[in-house]
Each structure stands twice: as structure tokens, then as C-alpha cells.
Amino acid sequence: MVVHDPVRVLALAGGVGGAKLASGFAELLGERLTVVVNTGDDFEHLGFQISPDLDTVMYTLAGIANPESGWGIAGETWHFMSQIERLGGPAWFRLGDRDLATHAIRTERLRRGDSLTAVTSDLCHTLGVRARVLPMTDDRVRTTVHTAGGSLPFQDYFVRLQCNVVVSGFSFVGAATARCNAELSLNDANVPDAVVICPSNPYVSIAPILALPGLKQAIKDCGAPVIAVSPIIAGAAVKGPAAKMMRELGAAPSAQSVAEHYHDLIDAIVIDDSDSESAGAIEALGLAARTTPTLMRTQADRVRLAQECLDLAEALRASGR
Amino acid sequence: MVVHDPVRVLALAGGVGGAKLASGFAELLGERLTVVVNTGDDFEHLGFQISPDLDTVMYTLAGIANPESGWGIAGETWHFMSQIERLGGPAWFRLGDRDLATHAIRTERLRRGDSLTAVTSDLCHTLGVRARVLPMTDDRVRTTVHTAGGSLPFQDYFVRLQCNVVVSGFSFVGAATARCNAELSLNDANVPDAVVICPSNPYVSIAPILALPGLKQAIKDCGAPVIAVSPIIAGAAVKGPAAKMMRELGAAPSAQSVAEHYHDLIDAIVIDDSDSESAGAIEALGLAARTTPTLMRTQADRVRLAQECLDLAEALRASGR
Numbered sequence: 114m115v116v117h118d119p120v121r122v123l124a125l126a127g128g129v130g131g132a133k134l135a136s137g138f139a140e141l142l143g144e145r146l147t148v149v150v151n152t153g154d155d156f157e158h159l160g161f162q163i164s165p166d167l168d169t170v171m172y173t174l175a176g177i178a179n180p181e182s183g184w185g186i187a188g189e190t191w192h193f194m195s196q197i198e199r200l201g202g203p204a205w206f207r208l209g210d211r212d213l214a215t216h217a218i219r220t221e222r223l224r225r226g227d228s229l230t231a232v233t234s235d236l237c238h239t240l241g242v243r244a245r246v247l248p249m250t251d252d253r254v255r256t257t258v259h260t261a262g263g264s265l266p267f268q269d270y271f272v273r274l275q276c277n278v279v280v281s282g283f284s285f286v287g288a289a290t291a292r293c294n295a296e297l298s299l300n301d302a303n304v305p306d307a308v309v310i311c312p313s314n315p316y317v318s319i320a321p322i323l324a325l326p327g328l329k330q331a332i333k334d335c336g337a338p339v340i341a342v343s344p345i346i347a348g349a350a351v352k353g354p355a356a357k358m359m360r361e362l363g364a365a366p367s368a369q370s371v372a373e374h375y376h377d378l379i380d381a382i383v384i385d386d387s388d389s390e391s392a393g394a395i396e397a398l399g400l401a402a403r404t405t406p407t408l409m410r411t412q413a414d415r416v417r418l419a420q421e422c423l424d425l426a427e428a429l430r431a432s433g434r
Numbered sequence: 435m436v437v438h439d440p441v442r443v444l445a446l447a448g449g450v451g452g453a454k455l456a457s458g459f460a461e462l463l464g465e466r467l468t469v470v471v472n473t474g475d476d477f478e479h480l481g482f483q484i485s486p487d488l489d490t491v492m493y494t495l496a497g498i499a500n501p502e503s504g505w506g507i508a509g510e511t512w513h514f515m516s517q518i519e520r521l522g523g524p525a526w527f528r529l530g531d532r533d534l535a536t537h538a539i540r541t542e543r544l545r546r547g548d549s550l551t552a553v554t555s556d557l558c559h560t561l562g563v564r565a566r567v568l569p570m571t572d573d574r575v576r577t578t579v580h581t582a583g584g585s586l587p588f589q590d591y592f593v594r595l596q597c598n599v600v601v602s603g604f605s606f607v608g609a610a611t612a613r614c615n616a617e618l619s620l621n622d623a624n625v626p627d628a629v630v631i632c633p634s635n636p637y638v639s640i641a642p643i644l645a646l647p648g649l650k651q652a653i654k655d656c657g658a659p660v661i662a663v664s665p666i667i668a669g670a671a672v673k674g675p676a677a678k679m680m681r682e683l684g685a686a687p688s689a690q691s692v693a694e695h696y697h698d699l700i701d702a703i704v705i706d707d708s709d710s711e712s713a714g715a716i717e718a719l720g721l722a723a724r725t726t727p728t729l730m731r732t733q734a735d736r737v738r739l740a741q742e743c744l745d746l747a748e749a750l751r752a753s754g755r
Contacts, residue, residue, distance in 0.1 A: 214517035
């Protein structure tokens with residue numbers, strides 16, 4: 114099946130997994146893709162304003178992401194970091210020499226009063242990214258991780274402690290008063306043909322976006338089919354702590370749990386072939402389930418999965434959902 | 435002649451030439467050397483607080499300076515800069531990957547309220563520098579270069595325009611109200627055995643230091659012999675625009691002009707063998723002149739020139755000057 118112009122997609126994404134699917138959509142849709150990216154794990158480090166998920170999406174769409182790690186820039190070097198270590202500076206968060214250019218430019222422009230949206234747009238333009246990449250908000254939202262031993266800023270949990278503590282919940286500090294990105298409009302003239310929740314961590318990548326006042330309701334009300342792609346395959350996350358978090362929060366790590374987590378927002382979920390036995394339970398929630406290979410090893414995998422989502426959206430529209 | 439413990443030297447220095455002689459003194463004196471360094475050409479670039487002369491002195495004393503350029507770090511790489519260029523950022527001022535670690539740490543600490551003196555001291559300690567390296571002030575002083583076409587911040591003149599405009603004068607904005615480094619005390623208990631004006635640019639490296647309220651008089655009053663080392667050899671500067679500036683300001687570029695420039699502050703000047711014919715004119719100014727090879731190609735050259743300065747200081751003290 115071919116893509117019918119002018120299909121437009123709004124994708125919600127965190128870092129690596131979200132960026133991969135976004136890159137599939139970007140190849141199919143170019144500038145008709147809008148990616149709204151989590152900024153809850155943004156933080157300040159060594160004086161730099163760092164937006165890990167935005168950079169992962171941007172580098173991935175620009176085709177310069179490190180294919181091994183999924184984040185950072187391919188062929189990166191680490192001379193800055195080794196000198197920081199020599200000077201006794203903090204080395205737990207690794208900043209590559211090339212990556213640092215992004216942080217330096219962003220930090221300086223934000224300090225001069227430019228918005229994160231404007232800076233991101235200019236960086237994307239310079240890197241040849243045609244899709245629209247939007248930080249979820251230009252306001253400050255910070256994900257806090259709650260544990261039995263107290264609360265932690267997200268990067269302390271994620272990078273410094275390598276997720277080696279048990280989580281009990283999350284707060285998105287600032288979200289209640291933050292304004293959703295002003296360029297993200299879901300009014301009549303701007304309704305996308307599909308809203309896709311990328312295979313990102315539901316708790317710390319997608320939840321901060323959906324915590325912005327009015328956004329979840331606007332997505333539900335806009336009339337476009339809403340499709341999630343499960344980040345859980347055969348009981349495990351492809352990358353990151355999503356499955357571990359599910360267990361710690363009392364949910365079985367499964368595609369079905371992802372469907373339950375999103376059930377009041379989505380119309381359908383794309384799950385991996387290996388999870389096909391969950392399809393019945395998901396449909397019992399009133400959701401459509403589509404099974405397909407969801408592991409994205411190559412750019413072709415990403416494009417194929419993006420096309421599956423477009424096909425599913427068209428089927429949902431045709432069936433009046 | 436051997437150095438008599440505990441000889442102490444106060445050196446005034448700018449960048450490359452000053453750093454070289456300072457490194458000769460440091461080898462002879464260790465922690466008994468204090469280097470007061472020009473900060474008039476400090477500036478903010480790409481959000482970083484950059485102190486070019488301080489860094490050149492620090493890297494040189496640490497033995498990690500780039501031996502070809504005289505500034506920056508040996509074996510430096512430029513991946514940050516190439517990415518800055520790719521992203522359309524400003525590339526006229528080159529920041530090396532390792533050098534950037536210094537700027538990042540300094541910028542963050544200054545923003546947190548630490549003094550430039552404290553940051554410099556800690557960086558020097560980490561790099562194994564035993565001499566005391568003091569920024570001339572913790573206050574903001576900025577050298578402005580006056581030209582027929584208007585006034586320029588120093589780094590615009592020096593790096594961006596590569597000194598390719600005619601200068602008519604200099605201002606040290608902020609100097610009149612800046613306080614000389616609080617750790618630089620010239621009271622009775624702290625009088626050095628010699629004050630040495632390193633072979634740095636008289637107009638833009640040494641003049642900003644001497645523009646700090648009270649410092650010049652304190653040096654004259656402290657009783658130590660004051661010795662300048664001419665940065666001009668055979669009518670030319672070893673590096674930088676000193677000779678060009680002299681011509682543009684109406685002075686012949688010569689060791690004699692350097693002596694005239696400093697005549698009301700110094701007791702003696704060290705000039706190169708090739709300028710020995712100037713000795714008579716210099717002595718006619720009431721100054722002692724010592725001729726010796728002053729070009730510092732090797733560390734041994736630096737140590738030998740430093741030793742010449744110590745010998746001269748001892749001779750001046752013995753003669754009651």
C-alpha cells in the first residue's frame with residue numbers, strides 16, 4: 114500500500130526507540146512529520162543546557178547518530194571528557210567533542226533569550242532535518258524519580274546510578290504550569306492523519322509529554338486515530354529501563370501492560386509478532402491490536418514499521434474509529 | 435652563579451612570551467614565583483568565559499602547551515570546532531577539544547560565584563603547577579582597541595581581524611575601578627627579590643596590569659629591583675603585534691622604545707645581543723641595560739634568561755638600586 118499524500122503524522126517520542134521510528138516516518142513523510150519530543154530529562158551539566166531526547170531525535174533524523182549506542186554522534190571522540198577528568202571535573206555524564214557543539218550553541222542561545230523551539234529548529238535545519246522536531250514545551254519541566262531512598266533528578270537515576278535503584282513513581286516538576294509547545298496545534302486545520310506514540314518509555318519519555326495541561330485531551334478530541342507502538346517485546350525493553358520500571362511499579366512487563374497504560378488515549382497498539390498471544394486481551398480493552406515485527410535493526414525496519422502504522426491509521430479511519 | 439634561597443620573583447606576564455620566561459623562573463623557583471597575568475583580553479565566546487593569557491601561562495607552566503603555536507594544548511584536536519562550523523556557529527576563535535574543558539569548568543564555577551583567582555588556583559594545582567598564577571584582578575577589565583574606524587573588543591582585533599587594522603590607542607575598560615588581585619601583596623613581609631616585566635606586549639599585555647589602581651606605585655615603592663625583558667628583538671616582535679603597534683603609535687620598534695615606555699617604572703632592561711648598540715641610549719635614560727640572547731626556543735633558553743634576570747636583580751641590589 115502506498116502513502117496517500119498529504120498524510121501527516123504527529124509522533125510523540127523520547128530518545129532512542131522513539132527516534133528510530135520517527136526516522137522511519139521522516140523517510141516516508143519528510144516535512145509532513147511532526148515529532149514532539151520529551152524534555153523532562155533535560156538538565157544542566159557543566160554549565161551546558163542538555164536536551165538528551167531532542168538531540169537523539171535530531172541526530173537520528175539527520176543520519177549522524179551513533180549506530181551502536183543509539184545516542185550521540187557517529188564517530189564521536191572524547192578528548193574534552195578526558196581533559197575534564199584530568200582536571201577533576203564530573204565525568205559521569207559523557208559529552209562527546211562534536212556533541213558539545215550542540216550544547217554550546219543551545220546554551221548560549223537560550224541564555225540570550227531564544228526559545229528551545231527556535232534553537233532546535235535552526236539546528237535541525239542546519240543538519241538537513243526536514244521533519245518538524247518540537248520540544249514538548251519551552252518551559253522548564255524536570256522529571257523526578259521517586260525511590261525508597263528519596264527522590265532523584267532523572268539523569269542521576271538514569272546515567273549516574275545506571276537505573277540501579279527501585280522506582281516507586283515519577284513527578285514531572287513544572288508540567289502542571291508549563292505550556293505545550295505553541296507550534297503544536299491540533300485545531301481543525303491542523304489535525305494530523307495519525308497520532309503515533311513511539312516505542313519510548315511510557316513512564317519517563319511519553320508521560321512527561323502527556324502531563325502537559327490540555328495535550329492529552331486535545332489528542333483525544335482531534336479526531337485522528339491514536340496508535341501506540343509497544344516498547345516492550347517479549348517481556349523486555351529493547352533498550353532502557355521500561356520493563357524494569359513496570360515490574361517495580363507492579364505491572365507485568367508486557368505489550369498488554371503497555372496497552373493498559375495507554376488504554377484511555379489510544380485506539381490501537383502495534384505489538385511484536387512474538388507478543389501475538391496478547392492480541393485477544395488487548396482487543397478486550399476495546400483497542401485494535403496489530404502484530405508485526407517491531408524490532409528496528411535497520412533503516413528499512415524503521416520505514417516498514419512506520420508504514421505499518423500508516424496502514425493501521427488508514428484502516429482505523431476507514432472503520433470510523 | 436646559583437640562585438640564593440629563598441629568592442622570590444614577581445613576574446608580570448601576558449601570553450606566549452611572558453609564559454615562556456615565567457616557565458624559566460618556575461623551574462628555578464617553584465612556588466617562590468608569583469605570576470600576575472593580564473586578563474584584559476578575557477572575553478565571553480559561545481557562552482564560555484575565556485582567559486587566553488591565563489591559560490597560556492597555566493598550560494606552559496604545566497608543560498602541556500602546544501610548542502608550535504605557544505598557546506593551547508599540545509596534541510590538541512578540533513572536533514568541537516568542526517561541528518560548530520557545521521552547525522553554522524562562529525569559527526573565528528578556535529577552541530580545542532581539550533582546551534574546552536578548562537573553559538567549561540571555569541565558566542561554570544564563575545557562574546556559581548567562585549573567583550577567577552580560586553578557579554585558576556585549583557586548575558593550576560590539578561595540572562601540577564607549583565608557581566602561584568594570579569589573574570591581575572577578579573574584576574572585569576576589558577581591553578578596547580581604538581582604530582580610525584572605531585573601537586573594537588580586543589579579541590576582535592587580535593584574532594578575528596588578525597591585527598590587520600591600524601591602532602591609535604587602547605582603553606582598559608573597568609580598570610579604573612577594578613581591585614588588584616587581593617593575593618598580590620607588596621607590603622614589607624612580601625617584597626619579592628625582583629619584579630620582572632616579562633617580554634610581553636607592553637601595550638595590551640602589561641599596560642592593563644599596570645592600569646590597576648595603585649599597582650604601579652606599589653611596585654615602585656616596594657624596594658625590589660624592577661627589570662623588564664624586551665619583547666622586541668632586532669626591531670621585531672618574536673610573536674604578536676607589538677612592533678606593528680609601536681610603528682602605528684609613532685615609536686620606532688626597538689628595545690630602546692621599550693625602555694622608554696617603561697622608564698619611570700623599571701631599574702633595568704634585558705635586551706637581546708643583537709640590540710647591544712641600544713645600550714648606551716638606554717643607560718642615558720638612567721636605566722641599566724644587560725645584553726644577552728633573549729630568544730627562547732627551548733626550555734633551557736627560558737631557564738638561562740630567567741637566571742640572567744636573577745643575576746641582574748642581585749647586581750642591582752648589590753649596587754643599591
